[in-house]
Amino acid sequence: MIKILMLILLCFVGYSMLQGMINPKPKKEKRGWMSRRQPRSSEGEQMVEDPQCGTFIPLGDAVSANIKGKQHYFCSKKCLKEYKKNHK
Ligand SMILES: [Zn+2]
Known part of the structure; x- marks a missing residue:
């Protein structure tokens, strides 16, 4: 029983680590795009x-x-x- 729990825990940890490695990138890009875009409209004006x-x-x-x-x-x-x- 404990072995199965450990396996599930390991799977969960591995899965969340994988998600953490895959997911934040597009989120950061989106945020960067948003924050980059906003100053452009105010600073970009001649x-x-x-x-x-x-x-x-x-x-x-x-x-x-x-x-x-x-x-x-x-x-x-x-x-x-x-x-x-x-x-x-
Ligand atoms: Zn004047």
Whole structure:
């Protein structure tokens, strides 16, 4: 009886060890993919400098304007107006 119990225990230990060796890898990859993907969306955004006040704004939030054939990005419409005033 004890021999059978030992065998079952050994099988269980061996099985859980095997599972532990096989399973964590895909889990880690999934987590790594998730954690790698999240910063990418926030850090991956291009930052542009407001030539009027010098602040850096994410391209998606910037006010873009074409002045004298050049694309400029501003933190606000106020800065865009000021810049246009100064570069006439
Ligand atoms: Zn500005």
